[in-house]
Amino acid sequence: MRLRYIYSACTVIETGDLTILSDPWFTPGIYDGSWFQYPVLENPVSTIGPVDLIYISHIHPDHYDAQFLRRYLKAYPSAKILIGETTPNYLLNKMRIDGFVPLVANSYTKGATECFILPNHGYEEDNIDTALVVREGGHSIVNMNDNPFDAEQIGKIKSLLPGEAATIALLPYAGAGPYPQTYVMDEATLYAKAEAKKEQFLKGFARYIEALNPKAAIPFAGKYWLAGPLSALNPHRGIADAIEAASLFPGRALVLEDGGRAFLDTNDLKPSALRTMPYDVNVISRHLASLDFKGYDYEREINPLPGRSLPLLPLLMAAYKNAMGKGTLPEPFWLCITCPGMNDFFVLNLNVAEPVKRMADISALRPRSEITLDARYLFGLLSRLYHWNNAEIGSQFTCARVPDQYNPKVQSFLNRFQA
Numbered sequence: 001m002r003l004r005y006i007y008s009a010c011t012v013i014e015t016g017d018l019t020i021l022s023d024p025w026f027t028p029g030i031y032d033g034s035w036f037q038y039p040v041l042e043n044p045v046s047t048i049g050p051v052d053l054i055y056i057s058h059i060h061p062d063h064y065d066a067q068f069l070r071r072y073l074k075a076y077p078s079a080k081i082l083i084g085e086t087t088p089n090y091l092l093n094k095m096r097i098d099g100f101v102p103l104v105a106n107s108y109t110k111g112a113t114e115c116f117i118l119p120n121h122g123y124e125e126d127n128i129d130t131a132l133v134v135r136e137g138g139h140s141i142v143n144m145n146d147n148p149f150d151a152e153q154i155g156k157i158k159s160l161l162p163g164e165a166a167t168i169a170l171l172p173y174a175g176a177g178p179y180p181q182t183y184v185m186d187e188a189t190l191y192a193k194a195e196a197k198k199e200q201f202l203k204g205f206a207r208y209i210e211a212l213n214p215k216a217a218i219p220f221a222g223k224y225w226l227a228g229p230l231s232a233l234n235p236h237r238g239i240a241d242a243i244e245a246a247s248l249f250p251g252r253a254l255v256l257e258d259g260g261r262a263f264l265d266t267n268d269l270k271p272s273a274l275r276t277m278p279y280d281v282n283v284i285s286r287h288l289a290s291l292d293f294k295g296y297d298y299e300r301e302i303n304p305l306p307g308r309s310l311p312l313l314p315l316l317m318a319a320y321k322n323a324m325g326k327g328t329l330p331e332p333f334w335l336c337i338t339c340p341g342m343n344d345f346f347v348l349n350l351n352v353a354e355p356v357k358r359m360a361d362i363s364a365l366r367p368r369s370e371i372t373l374d375a376r377y378l379f380g381l382l383s384r385l386y387h388w389n390n391a392e393i394g395s396q397f398t399c400a401r402v403p404d405q406y407n408p409k410v411q412s413f414l415n416r417f418q419a
Contacts, residue, residue, distance in 0.1 A: 013134050145172065385419060
């Protein structure tokens with residue numbers, strides 16, 4: 001069995017019976033125009049080549065790239081899309097809307113090759129991730145993509161592994177969320193928070209190695225850069241280079257070379273080619289500056305008529321009613337939203353339903369989140385053209401928390417905050 005590294009979370013697993021492509025993302029400007037790749041793979045379709053199965057782990061666009069899938073399937077139409085059984089199955093619903101007919105299963109077998117897809121339940125709610133286990137002849141490859149650590153899921157995975165240890169494990173080492181780069185804080189605090197985030201995810205990488213005990217571990221997924229005006233946030237994302245993760249386990253963890261050709265065979269675990277040096281941030285910055293950046297999606301797609309304002313207040317009220325109907329916060333909390341050029345905030349009470357207010361002074365409202373974003377983007381989010389989760393991951397709006405404490409229920413509210 002052989003693993004070939006393509007880019008970020010995209011790999012190809014080759015067995016005696018199956019060739020399995022995982023999570024191909026090659027469309028620039030995902031997350032509403034913010035995410036781009038470096039280094040760029042010029043011909044990903046031909047570099048990947050023909051496969052039997054395309055495993056898509058979850059709905060995020062750096063894993064489910066519908067535009068690229070159409071390109072790939074035009075070249076290789078016999079490939080089948082395989083996804084896991086999750087509840088609710090957001091990925092299946094989105095794929096159907098996009099015109100795909102995936103195979104939904106928790107296992108797939110051909111010859112001596114067995115594939116298992118295991119849902120993740122690491123979060124209190126809104127669980128979307130799955131993991132893949134491929135087993136053949138006493139060897140195994142485990143693909144954890146973006147899964148948060150879930151002890152129950154890990155236990156099930158280990159029960160599938162010969163000797164309860166993976167031959168090769170693809171493990172997350174970085175978190176692509178909006179914190180801390182989009183949060184309002186002084187420069188020193190921002191750098192400290194970014195460093196703390198990076199260390200937190202490196203510890204998570206080490207925790208996965210301890211749990212799965214792989215003979216070889218590959219830090220993978222989450223390799224992206226923000227472009228356009230948001231590129232200024234790149235140094236504050238708290239994202240380690242994969243080389244940093246691999247250096248924690250010399251001789252055991254490794255980073256395969258870029259270009260889509262480097263591979264690792266489970267028989268001898270000798271990589272064909274390695275990347276041994278971190279990326280040069282100056283080279284990346286020059287690359288991002290050289291892109292033909294045409295603006296974020298909302299800048300191109302939403303253009304109000306001259307003299308006409310966007311109907312934000314009625315959309316806010318409809319979205320608020322919809323979200324509150326699906327669950328309120330158990331304690332007082334205020335969501336305060338403003339746009340450049342506004343002198344006040346739209347204020348929503350997430351504890352008790354009441355009319356949306358406009359307030360200039362919100363200093364007495366605690367705890368609260370202050371969100372600032374372009375009015376066009378707010379219109380698109382409320383009207384379901386875009387999604388708040390993608391907006392967050394794409395670093396498309398700024399937030400100030402008072403006090404600076406994470407509340408997962410606020411994030412869940414935003415995920416359903418649409419008219």
